[in-house]
Amino acid sequence: MNSSTILEQPWDVVIIGSGAAALASALSAIESTTPSPRVLLVDKCPESWAGGNGYFTAGAYRTQHNGLEDILPVVSNVADDIVDKIDLPAYTHADFQGDLDRVTGDRSDKNLGSYLVGESLDTVKWLKGHGVDWWLSFRRQAYQVDGRWVFWGGLHLTVKDGGKGLIKNMTDAVKKSGCTIMHDTAATKLLTNDKRAVCGVEVQREGKTYQLKVPGVIMCAGGFEANPELRKKYLGPGWELAHTRGTPYNTGDMLAAALVLGAKTVGDFSPTGCHSVAWDANSPKDGGDREKTNEFTKSGYPLGLMLNSEGNRFVDEGIDLRNYTYAKFGRAILEQPGGIAFQIWDKDGQGWLRDEEYREEIVKKIKADSIEELAQKCCEDGLRDSSNFVRTVQEYNAAVASHRQENPDAKLNPAIKDGLSTQSSKTKLNLAKSNWALPIIKPPFLAVKVTSGITFTFGGLAINPDNAAVLREDGSEIEGLHCAGEMVGGLFYGNYPGGSGLTAGGVFGRRAGRAAGERAQRSHRMQRL
Ligand SMILES: Cc1cc2nc3c(=O)[nH]c(=O)nc-3n(C[C@H](O)[C@H](O)[C@H](O)COP(=O)(O)OP(=O)(O)OC[C@H]3O[C@@H](n4cnc5c(N)ncnc54)[C@H](O)[C@@H]3O)c2cc1C
Numbered sequence: 001m002n003s004s005t006i007l008e009q010p011w012d013v014v015i016i017g018s019g020a021a022a023l024a025s026a027l028s029a030i031e032s033t034t035p036s037p038r039v040l041l042v043d044k045c046p047e048s049w050a051g052g053n054g055y056f057t058a059g060a061y062r063t064q065h066n067g068l069e070d071i072l073p074v075v076s077n078v079a080d081d082i083v084d085k086i087d088l089p090a091y092t093h094a095d096f097q098g099d100l101d102r103v104t105g106d107r108s109d110k111n112l113g114s115y116l117v118g119e120s121l122d123t124v125k126w127l128k129g130h131g132v133d134w135w136l137s138f139r140r141q142a143y144q145v146d147g148r149w150v151f152w153g154g155l156h157l158t159v160k161d162g163g164k165g166l167i168k169n170m171t172d173a174v175k176k177s178g179c180t181i182m183h184d185t186a187a188t189k190l191l192t193n194d195k196r197a198v199c200g201v202e203v204q205r206e207g208k209t210y211q212l213k214v215p216g217v218i219m220c221a222g223g224f225e226a227n228p229e230l231r232k233k234y235l236g237p238g239w240e241l242a243h244t245r246g247t248p249y250n251t252g253d254m255l256a257a258a259l260v261l262g263a264k265t266v267g268d269f270s271p272t273g274c275h276s277v278a279w280d281a282n283s284p285k286d287g288g289d290r291e292k293t294n295e296f297t298k299s300g301y302p303l304g305l306m307l308n309s310e311g312n313r314f315v316d317e318g319i320d321l322r323n324y325t326y327a328k329f330g331r332a333i334l335e336q337p338g339g340i341a342f343q344i345w346d347k348d349g350q351g352w353l354r355d356e357e358y359r360e361e362i363v364k365k366i367k368a369d370s371i372e373e374l375a376q377k378c379c380e381d382g383l384r385d386s387s388n389f390v391r392t393v394q395e396y397n398a399a400v401a402s403h404r405q406e407n408p409d410a411k412l413n414p415a416i417k418d419g420l421s422t423q424s425s426k427t428k429l430n431l432a433k434s435n436w437a438l439p440i441i442k443p444p445f446l447a448v449k450v451t452s453g454i455t456f457t458f459g460g461l462a463i464n465p466d467n468a469a470v471l472r473e474d475g476s477e478i479e480g481l482h483c484a485g486e487m488v489g490g491l492f493y494g495n496y497p498g499g500s501g502l503t504a505g506g507v508f509g510r511r512a513g514r515a516a517g518e519r520a521q522r523s524h525r526m527q528r529l
Contacts, residue, residue, distance in 0.1 A: 006180060007203065007210040012037035012520035013513070014201050014212050016187040016254055017220035018045070019052025019247075021485025021505030023170035024123075025218045025513035027130050030177040032517025039179040039517075040212070042203055044186030045249040049290070050171065052222055053246035053456060053486070054502065056293040057163030058140060061506075062155050062499035063120035064096045070121060071156060074128050077135040085147065086136075091154045093117050099154055099497040103324050109266075109490040115465040116491065116500065116507050123506040124157065130173040133160040139354065141323075143415045150415040153323035155499040163293060166502070190217065190257050190481065198261070198480035215523035216480055216516030219470075220509060223457035223486040224252030225274060226287065234459060236271040241339050242330070242454040243279055245296070248287030250456070254487060258461055261481070264473045267489030269459035275496050276330025278306070279453025281340055281381075282364055295362050298450045299326050300353040303414060303436050304345035305396060306450075308336035311375070311388030313396070318435035321417065323498035327455070334452035341450050342366075342378050344393070347442040352414060358448070366447040374445045381449050393440055395429065400439045402427035412436060456501060460489030467515035468508045480519065482512035 013029045015022045018041055030036045043050065065071055067090040072078060078086070096117040100108045128134055137158040142149045159166040174181065184205060191200035191211060200213040224230040226248045228240035259265070267273070280296040283289070289296070301317045302325075308314050315332045319325060333341045345353065357363070366381065368374035371393050375386035383389060399422035404410065406424045417435045422428070461483050462471040468484050469477040485505035492500070 003182065003205060004208070006182060007185070007205065007212065010038065011040045011212060011214050013039045013216040013218065013516045014214045015039065015041045015218045015220060016201065017041070017052055017222065017485070018043040018050050018181055018183070019220060019222065019485060019505065020054035020166060020170065020502050021509040022052070022218070022220035023167070023174050024127070024506045024509030025220055025484055025516070026174045026179045027170070027177060028510040028513025029517040030179055032514045033521040036178065037517045037520040041174070041179060041181045042185040042187060043181070043183050045183060045247065047183040049247060049249065050183060051163070051167035053250065054505070055163050055167045055290070056246040056288045057166065057502060058294045059159035059162040059166045060137065060140065060155055060499035060502070061124065061157040061159070062096065062497060062503050063124050063157060064091055064093045064117055065121055065156070066090045066092070071136060074124055075134045075136045075157070077160070085149055087148050087150045088156060089151070091156065095154060096120065099324065100500070103495040103497055104493040107493040112465050112491050116504050119507045120503050123503065123510060126510065127170070127506060130170065132169045133165060135160050139356070145413060145415055152415040153321040154497065155323050187221065187254060187257070190261055192261060196478070198478060215520045216482065218512045218516050219254045219258065219481070219483040219487055220485045220505070221254035221487060222247065222250030223460065224255060225250055225454045225457050227251040231454070234269045234457070235273055238334055238339070239271070239274070239454070242276060242334055242452045243283055243285045244287050245277070245279060245453040245455050246288045250486070255461065258470055258481070258483070261478055262472045263478060264462040264471050265459060265489060266462040267459040267491070268493040272331065272494040273458045275327040275455035275458065275492070275501070276334065276452050277326050277455060278329055278333055278341070278343065278450040280363055281449040281451040283453070292362065295356055296453065297357055298343055298363070298448055300345070300358060301329070301343050303352045303438060304343055304349045305393070305433070305440065306341045306343050307389055307392055308341050309338050309382050309384045311383065311385040311392050313392060313431050314341070316432050316434050318421070318433045318437060324495070326498065327496040328494060330452040330454065333450060338382060339451055340382055342383060342447045343450055344374065344440065344445065344447045346438070346440040346445055349438050349440065350446050363448055366449070368445050369443045371440070371445060374447055378447050396422060396433070397439050397441055399423070399427045399429050400437050403437065412438065456486045458489065458492040460487045462490065463488055463508070465508070466511065468512035469515065482516055484509040484512045
């Protein structure tokens with residue numbers, strides 16, 4: 001069947017996007033009623049860019065659980081002889097909700113959050129039933145401490161082959177379920193009837209416009225992170241300079257289309273309104289690399305230092321576990337002169353760096369045998385004040401030494417907030433490093449240049465969490481219009497607990513799919529009467 005014939009045939013549910021939220025919506029829509037609705041996914045990207053940002057992820061998936069008893073039945077990578085060597089604390093509903101509240105400064109919408117948290121484990125199990133190959137996240141979320149695998153940070157699940165694996169597993173399931181996916185097909189406009197309900201969507205493909213009349217439309221078209229103009233407009237000046245970490249196709253088209261219908265925006269549209277990380281300064285600027293995907297992330301700073309181009313530290317690198325700081329430190333880097341920073345470690349600190357992000361082939365490494373030489377070499381890459389760089393490291397090392405003198409039994413433990421800090425009764429830095437403060441004294445020394453990589457935007461559309469229906473300003477539902485994934489606003493403000501984006505797409509995608517499928521069935525019944 002050619003593409004025109006496909007687009008011109010009748011459909012019950014059209015889903016905009018082919019990322020994880022769209023795929024969850026499709027799987028849920030198809031199983032919502034008997035017989036199944038006819039489900040079409042359209043994505044404006046070519047097939048070679050399928051999977052949206054989901055493809056670029058590490059597949060890290062945050063879920064509440066009661067420890068190994070919940071996790072072992074869903075993962076496929078834990079051999080029997082290793083089970084006794086795993087320390088995996090329960091991560092309860094209260095823990096997940098507490099982290100969401102804490103990192104967002106208590107601004108996350110409690111109602112949305114209770115759905116996200118409450119349905120996270122069930123969504124994991126449901127996706128397993130659809131072929132997602134869950135793994136326990138040994139490489140990213142556990143440290144080997146005294147011969148045991150100690151998991152940390154509430155983020156314990158990933159997928160075999162990360163985001164690539166997740167999208168492949170889900171796309172296979174969607175295709176198997178009988179849904180159709182059309183790439184190179186951009187949604188441009190939402191169609192409404194005289195009751196102000198959405199009754200279809202206009203799409204463009206190969207220069208031709210099609211009006212798809214359907215009872216249910218689900219928008220999973222991502223945020224506006226790949227649109228420098230909208231970033232500047234909503235997040236403020238400077239944000240147009242960030243590197244786009246994932247798909248270049250999330251340009252806010254559907255946000256604009258929904259606003260035309262009077263949809264209500266909600267959430268963080270301020271300069272803190274996006275997820276952004278320390279990202280390889282030598283990475284492509286306007287979109288991710290399909291091969292390297294998440295490997296440009298540079299999240300080894302908790303065991304090192306970050307200095308700006310003036311040679312000053314600007315964040316407490318050890319204020320919290322990486323999962324609770326990495327999504328806001330991109331902004332802190334963007335705010336530095338030139339929007340860059342240098343991450344540095346000595347020989348011991350380098351031992352903790354993950355190969356995935358810091359191996360020779362993936363990042364330009366600036367190496368030296370002394371801090372002075374390191375500073376000189378960093379000048380070739382944008383450091384402006386090498387003397388201050390050296391002074392900052394010396395002051396830091398002196399503060400670490402004072403702390404060790406007062407706390408001779410203190411021991412490094414990267415899996416917990418270990419209290420190894422720069423603050424003692426004798427010496428206190430103006431900007432503390434609160435945990436994992438290793439001295440930077442043993443050659444060889446390493447520096448890596450980072451910039452800010454934007455991941456996704458936090459502000460979005462208001463939904464009824466029950467059916468993921470898009471709301472108007474007055475709180476009423478726009479009938480026939482649902483949304484899930486990054487397009488939903490109100491969950492994240494200023495910061496984000498790592499691994500919650502995919503979970504949010506799964507939970508609300510599932511609800512959107514069910515609601516749109518049931519609406520299609522009701523609409524058929526009405527037509528038959
Ligand atoms: C490098 C990176 C690493 C990440 N790691 C993680 C992680 O490990 N864990 C986690 O939870 N989250 C992670 N995230 C965030 C996560 O990717 C998102 O929260 C989630 O994938 C969003 O899913 P989505 O379906 O809403 O959007 P997307 O997956 O981005 O899909 C949106 C799709 O909509 C399409 N589209 C846009 N406009 C239109 C239009 N007008 N018409 C048709 N199609 C359109 C786009 O082409 C795109 O394919 C990461 C993101 C990046 C970039």
